[in-house]
Amino acid sequence: MADNAEVFQIVTKETPVIFEANKLKMLETRESSGIALRLIKNGKLGFAVTTSLQDIDQFVRDALELASIGAASCIDLPSYTNFSHIPVYDPAIEEVSVNDMVQIGQVLLDSIRTMNSNLLIDGRVTKVVSTVSLLNSKGSEVTYTKGVFAIGMEAMLVRGEDMLFVGEHEVSCHPLFDTTKIRTSIETQLELSKEIIEPITGSLPVIFTPHGVSGALLQPLITGFNGRNIIQGSSPLVGKMDKKIVNNAISVWDDPTIPYAPGSSSTDDEGVPSQRKALIENGVVKTFLYDLQTACQAGVKSTGNGSRSLGSLPAPSASLLLIDEGNTSYEDMIGDIKDGIIVERLLGAGQGNVLSGDFNANVLLGYRIRNGKPCGRVKNTMISGNVYEAMNNLGAIGNQSRWVGGSFKTPPLYFYNISVASRS
Amino acid sequence: MRDRITKALKGHKANYIEIRLEENHGTHIRYRGKELEETGKSSDFGGNVRALAGGGWGFVSFNNLNELQDKVAQAINHARLVGGDPVSLSEVEPHEDAVPPKLGKDPRNISLREKKAVLDEYIDLVWRVPGIQTSTLGYGDRYKKVLFANSEGSYIEQEKVDVTIGLSVMARDGGDVQQAGFSLGSMGDFSLIESLHEDVTEVATRAVELLKAPQVNGGEHTVILDPVLAGVFIHEAFGHLSEADHVYESDQLKEIMVLGRRFGGRHLNVADGGAIPNLRGSYKYDDEGTPATRTMLIREGELVGRLHSRETSSKMGEKPSGNARAINYRFPPIVRMTNTLIEAGKDNLQDMIADVKKGVYARNWYGGMTSMEMFTFSAREAYMIRDGKIAELLRPVMLSGNLFNTLQNLDAIADDLDMNQGGGCGKGGQSPLPVSNGSPHIRIQKCLVGGT
Numbered sequence: 001m002a003d004n005a006e007v008f009q010i011v012t013k014e015t016p017v018i019f020e021a022n023k024l025k026m027l028e029t030r031e032s033s034g035i036a037l038r039l040i041k042n043g044k045l046g047f048a049v050t051t052s053l054q055d056i057d058q059f060v061r062d063a064l065e066l067a068s069i070g071a072a073s074c075i076d077l078p079s080y081t082n083f084s085h086i087p088v089y090d091p092a093i094e095e096v097s098v099n100d101m102v103q104i105g106q107v108l109l110d111s112i113r114t115m116n117s118n119l120l121i122d123g124r125v126t127k128v129v130s131t132v133s134l135l136n137s138k139g140s141e142v143t144y145t146k147g148v149f150a151i152g153m154e155a156m157l158v159r160g161e162d163m164l165f166v167g168e169h170e171v172s173c174h175p176l177f178d179t180t181k182i183r184t185s186i187e188t189q190l191e192l193s194k195e196i197i198e199p200i201t202g203s204l205p206v207i208f209t210p211h212g213v214s215g216a217l218l219q220p221l222i223t224g225f226n227g228r229n230i231i232q233g234s235s236p237l238v239g240k241m242d243k244k245i246v247n248n249a250i251s252v253w254d255d256p257t258i259p260y261a262p263g264s265s266s267t268d269d270e271g272v273p274s275q276r277k278a279l280i281e282n283g284v285v286k287t288f289l290y291d292l293q294t295a296c297q298a299g300v301k302s303t304g305n306g307s308r309s310l311g312s313l314p315a316p317s318a319s320l321l322l323i324d325e326g327n328t329s330y331e332d333m334i335g336d337i338k339d340g341i342i343v344e345r346l347l348g349a350g351q352g353n354v355l356s357g358d359f360n361a362n363v364l365l366g367y368r369i370r371n372g373k374p375c376g377r378v379k380n381t382m383i384s385g386n387v388y389e390a391m392n393n394l395g396a397i398g399n400q401s402r403w404v405g406g407s408f409k410t411p412p413l414y415f416y417n418i419s420v421a422s423r424s
Numbered sequence: 425m426r427d428r429i430t431k432a433l434k435g436h437k438a439n440y441i442e443i444r445l446e447e448n449h450g451t452h453i454r455y456r457g458k459e460l461e462e463t464g465k466s467s468d469f470g471g472n473v474r475a476l477a478g479g480g481w482g483f484v485s486f487n488n489l490n491e492l493q494d495k496v497a498q499a500i501n502h503a504r505l506v507g508g509d510p511v512s513l514s515e516v517e518p519h520e521d522a523v524p525p526k527l528g529k530d531p532r533n534i535s536l537r538e539k540k541a542v543l544d545e546y547i548d549l550v551w552r553v554p555g556i557q558t559s560t561l562g563y564g565d566r567y568k569k570v571l572f573a574n575s576e577g578s579y580i581e582q583e584k585v586d587v588t589i590g591l592s593v594m595a596r597d598g599g600d601v602q603q604a605g606f607s608l609g610s611m612g613d614f615s616l617i618e619s620l621h622e623d624v625t626e627v628a629t630r631a632v633e634l635l636k637a638p639q640v641n642g643g644e645h646t647v648i649l650d651p652v653l654a655g656v657f658i659h660e661a662f663g664h665l666s667e668a669d670h671v672y673e674s675d676q677l678k679e680i681m682v683l684g685r686r687f688g689g690r691h692l693n694v695a696d697g698g699a700i701p702n703l704r705g706s707y708k709y710d711d712e713g714t715p716a717t718r719t720m721l722i723r724e725g726e727l728v729g730r731l732h733s734r735e736t737s738s739k740m741g742e743k744p745s746g747n748a749r750a751i752n753y754r755f756p757p758i759v760r761m762t763n764t765l766i767e768a769g770k771d772n773l774q775d776m777i778a779d780v781k782k783g784v785y786a787r788n789w790y791g792g793m794t795s796m797e798m799f800t801f802s803a804r805e806a807y808m809i810r811d812g813k814i815a816e817l818l819r820p821v822m823l824s825g826n827l828f829n830t831l832q833n834l835d836a837i838a839d840d841l842d843m844n845q846g847g848g849c850g851k852g853g854q855s856p857l858p859v860s861n862g863s864p865h866i867r868i869q870k871c872l873v874g875g876t
Contacts, residue, residue: 020673021673021674023508024480024506024507024508025480025481025506026480026481026482026483026502026503026506026756027480027481027482027483027502027503027505027506028482028483028484028485028502028756029483029484029485029498029502030483030484030485030486030754031484031485031486031487031488032470032485032486032487032754033487034468034487045462045463046463047462047463047464047465048464048465048466049464049465049466049467049468050466050467050468051467051468051469051470051487052467052469052487059467062465063465065536066463066464066465066536069463069536069537069540070460070463071459071460071461071462071463072459072460098502098505099505102505118676120673120674156674158674158676158677158680159676161680161797161828162797163795163796163797163798165795201642201643228456232456232457232557232558232594233557233558233596234557234558234594234596234601235601236596236598236599236600236601237599238596311464311466312462312464313462313464347793347794347795347798347799347800347824348791348792348793348799348800348801348802348822348824350791351790351791351792351793351800351802351822352802352820352822352874353601353602353603353819353820355594355601355603356599356600356601356602357599360802360822360874361800361822361874362793362798362799362800362824362874364795364798379798379826380798380824380826380872382642382800382822382824382872382873382874383874384642384822384874384875384876388599419642419875419876420642421642421643421872421873421874421875422872423644423826423870423872424644
């Protein structure tokens with residue numbers, strides 16, 4: 001019937017424990033399962049998705065009908081059978097009961113409340129176990145289960161007409177019983193935001209905390225590495241392979257082979273084995289990210305970056321990104337700045353022209369530095385710039401990186417000149 | 425099915441139980457550059473049970489519809505485990521109803537081949553414009569049937585067809601990549617998709633022109649927003665904070681958002697409502713079975729109302745407004761906007777522009793976000809205003825505001841109200857929920873604009 005076919009199935013069970021306004025509010029169990037069929041007939045692509053296999057004949061007919069008018073495809077489905085197993089399932093996760101999760105969340109929430117009795121805290125402790133199965137007509141057969149445990153807390157403090165939002169989350173393939181990091185981070189954010197200070201305008205030294213890097217810089221930095229933007233010529237990195245584009249202290253990796261990291265997996269969503277590769281090594285462009293389709297269009301091999309949700313075809317995407325540590329302590333970075341800001345959380349980032357590497361956002365949580373010391377929160381402030389230009393004007397890279405969610409790890413980054421605008 | 429549902433709802437010890445079952449069928453087509461990239465069909469069947477017992481909620485969602493009884497029991501167990509102080513729900517009359525889809529030219533009667541033919545025309549137009557690098561064009565339609573039943577006797581079937589189209593055109597000069605685009609939608613009418621030829625050419629032309637356009641200087645500017653962007657502005661600047669679930673548990677926020685408080689000038693009137701007909705955020709009943717309404721949020725500059733679920737309205741002692749919505753069966757309903765608008769004013773657009781010595785005219789939306797006090801919204805298109813006239817094209821701009829002064833700085837409202845149907849709203853992980861926003865042209869003094 002078809003020349004090539006692939007079945008992708010994902011079965012997920014998610015159990016969120018939800019806290020609202022300092023109280024346990026709701027327990028949920030969400031079960032979902034669905035199946036996607038991709039087939040290629042006469043060089044054309046057919047694709048159908050369903051959550052119910054009651055009418056499997058109609059499902060297959062749909063995919064075949066679409067292949068008759070579908071997109072041209074040059075892909076060759078892979079037939080890897082021998083690849084190293086990356087562990088992302090810790091059975092201990094299954095042993096954590098809903099009661100345990102309620103307990104973990106409540107204890108953490110109560111401990112955050114002791115910092116300030118006016119805090120209104122929303123939170124979530126979640127466990128997600130999903131099994132992905134991939135079968136194709138080339139004999140590929142991949143099945144793996146991933147378990148992810150996540151805790152997130154978000155606290156609001158209203159003082160007069162001022163609203164302050166602080167928060168932290170942690171994600172792991174292991175159960176998280178120790179919540180000290182979340183607590184400490186929120187405590188620090190509250191401490192640094194005690195005073196509100198006059199904002200500042202100009203081209204200024206700016207430190208992005210790991211959260212700040214994740215919010216403002218990550219998307220503009222990596223969008224240009226997406227193989228789809230390379231083959232379409234819409235990436236500013238076209239023609240820049242093996243060329244230096246940023247300060248040579250900067251190295252960025254895509255590495256989905258780290259055991260028990262939520263962003264890891266043995267293969268990508270097309271059955272191509274995961275691999276560690278540098279996107280930028282010592283400032284030089286080293287790899288673009290491809291899935292099967294974009295790789296064959298570009299005449300290269302897939303880098304194992306085919307990523308998909310149930311409802312759509314695979315597309316190139318970074319899996320787990322790491323920015324290498326530098327050698328400057330966070331304290332020394334701050335100490336170096338006479339007048340500047342620290343950016344912690346952003347509002348509206350990613351709505352600018354990320355394709356070009358631009359960032360543009362309101363600073364939801366940021367602190368002003370004066371004479372080498374953080375001295376209060378700045379509000380009504382926007383930052384903007386271009387990530388590649390900023391990384392060529394690098395001040396320093398922190399010597400301690402940390403995870404932001406389960407698929408990004410970075411140290412703080414310090415830049416000499418970032419455009420900051422604020423309300424007078 | 426009705427017997428099974430009624431039976432599953434009976435004989436439990438819970439304050440309230442609801443069952444929502446859904447059937448979805450969709451098609452999508454996407455082009456990248458000149459080439460067709462993806463065509464697909466999807467079917468999605470699923471449901472959920474939500475139960476309230478004492479002070480706690482339990483929620484269970486699933487694809488297997490054969491074990492309703494068990495799912496109800498599971499949701500009630502979850503709710504019991506939560507415990508806590510009792511939660512009450514506002515009274516809503518039970519309804520039995522079947523609401524057919526509002527349809528124009530029904531996309532389900534149009535073959536994929538015909539849909540593709542329309543899109544082919546647009547791709548052709550894009551590539552006639554010299555200097556473009558590439559483009560993406562995506563089309564989607566989705567039929568949705570939702571069956572809602574609760575333990576109070578409601579049994580409501582609602583059907584809906586949602587149609588969306590989005591275009592993005594890129595131009596590149598070395599490391600500089602610029603893009604222009606649009607995002608449009610309609611409730612059940614394919615004819616929207618068929619007449620976009622001029623818009624397509626305009627977007628492609630602008631993408632190329634943007635390469636030569638300068639960036640605005642960051643700082644405070646007088647800005648005039650077109651109806652599309654002003655709609656996004658009111659959605660972000662005020663809409664989200666009028667969602668009662670942000671407010672109902674906080675004594676301080678209740679004080680800040682007390683009814684009668686002044687937020688803007690006497691010329692400012694803001695409304696939201698699912699009962700405003702024939703828009704993407706329109707419906708007859710929300711996802712708790714409450715009839716949709718049209719709620720005035722701001723009248724003559726004063727806060728006069730807010731958006732509610734049955735729980736938030738009961739807790740705040742206000743009327744339920746029919747704004748509890750769930751994006752699909754995988755989520756419980758939460759308080760959401762529907763069709764949000766600034767009512768037409770009396771100012772004349774030409775005069776509004778003529779009064780501005782130096783400012784920014786921002787059009788069309790790219791996105792928006794809010795933290796309630798501070799918010800951002802971004803334009804796809806911007807021009808300088810110089811000496812009362814629209815002047816050179818600028819790179820797209822992002823604007824930022826503050827609840828407590830930006831609405832006060834809104835000093836002119838034109839008489840040309842228009843609704844934008846391309847919006848998708850995100851909240852609590854539920855995105856993009858179909859909504860619409862609208863406004864006449866508005867002018868804001870001292871609006872913070874990001875830039876160099």
